Amino acid sequence: MAAPRSSARGGTARTGTKATKIPQVSWRDPRPAPLVLVFGPEEVCAERAIAGIRDYLRAEDPALEISDVRADDYAPGTLLSLTSPSLFGEPRLVRVSGVEKCSDAFLQEAVSYLNNPQEGATVLLRHTGASVRGKKLLDALRAGTGGGIEIPCLAVKRDGDRVDFAAGEFAAAKKRIAPAALRALVSAFADDLTELAAACQQLIRDVEGDIAEETVTKYYGGRVEVSAFVVADTAISGRYGEALVALRHALDSGADPVPMVAAFAMKLRTMARVAGQREPSRSLAQRLGMKDWQVDRAKRDLNGWNERSLGLAIQATARADAEVKGAARDPIFALERMVTVIATRAPFGE
Structure with a gap:
């Protein structure tokens, strides 16, 4: 069996309040172990991890026996019964859901099981992190009892995290997507990671060759055109009339003014950090703690801008932020007014 790889985030992972000593494995590349803790609120990542472990074990032995157990509706003796070797010695996978609301009976037997895991059995524990229930079990597992691993499924909330998630989908499929197409896709599904994952998989399945921005617009144009980032991109590129139309479409579709301004602010901050820098994109990205494509995009966005117009845009965005x-x-x-100042690169009314 291949050794578990460390988390893609690097370093010692933290889940909850305690550092964990057991190996951290990326949900994109899950590997089985006698005990596997899939921890965190992001269901898309957890589902991928659980399915990946099942597929890994089934590829090793198609006779794999799979059992599902609910930790909150647990019959005493079930865990030992399902993990004990059968007559023909088939491998066993026991998937336990709801550990964050487990019964006392399950907690007691699971803690005991850590000290004597059954050969040929993989016990997968799913804990969403929604409560501290099961802490004794998690602490023992994370301390190394039972020879387990942990697969963190941390919440994907920030725009940068969603971009990384989508980029990872295409990288895993060895599919290239243009940075502008990636940004358009993420902004179109900014509120739902499940839908974003499904959209990525659809493009991976349907599109031959590299994925361009035009392809994303073709598939998801109705969603892309009303996103905050499309409004910001249009205004920043100086297309005043189109920017106002895009703004109206966004508002008519229910866009909230507060995150709309936040999208403008994020792009302008990135432009301000990159403005005037002469070093190569890769070294600049490393120094600023950014992605290479973010630096390249900011450099393109800065075409036609100068220190005065960028300052006016930042001031207009700060004023709009307070007003909304x-x-x-x-x-x-x-x-x-904010869109007018940014798109015309001049004070309002001039």
């Missing part, structure tokens, strides 16, 4: 959060009565006007 309650400092003014008309958040829509605040957005339109």
Whole structure:
């Protein structure tokens, strides 16, 4: 059996409040072990990890026996019964869900099982992290009892994390996607990681060759056109009329003014950090703690901008941020004024 690889995030992973001593394995490349803890709230990642372990074991032996157990509705003796060797010695996979709400009976037997895991059995424990229930079991497992591994499934909330997630989908499939296409796809599914994952897989299956921005627009144009980042990209590129139309589409589709301004602010901050820098994109990205493609995109966005116009845009965005959060009565006007300043690169009214 291949040795578990460390987490893609690197270093000693932390789940909850305690450092863990057992190996951390990426959910993208799961490997079985006598005990596997799949921990964290991100269900998409957890489902991939659980399916990956099943497929790995089944590829080793098609006679794999799979059993599912609910930790919150547990019949005493079930764990030992399902993990004990059968007459023909088939490998066993026992998937335990709901460990975050486990019964006392399960907790007691699972802790005992750590001290004597059955040969040929893989016990997979799914804990969402929604509660501290099962802490005794998790602490013992993380301390190394039973020879287990942990697969973190941390929440994907920030825009950068969603970009990394989507980029990982295409990298795993050895499929190239243009940075602009990746950004458009992520912004189109910014509120639902499950839908983003499904969209990535659809493009991977359907599209031959590299994936361009036009391809994403063809598939998901209805969603892309109303995203905050598309509005920001259009305004920053100086296409004033198109930017106002995109803004109206976004608002008519229910876009919230607050994250709309946040999208502009994020792009302008990146442009400001890159402006005036002469070093190669890779070294600059490393120094600034950014991705190479983010630096390249910011450099392209800076075409036609200067120190004065960038300063005006940042000031307009800061003013709009305050106004859409309650400092003014008309958040829509605040957005339109911000878009006007950014798209025309001139003070409002000039």
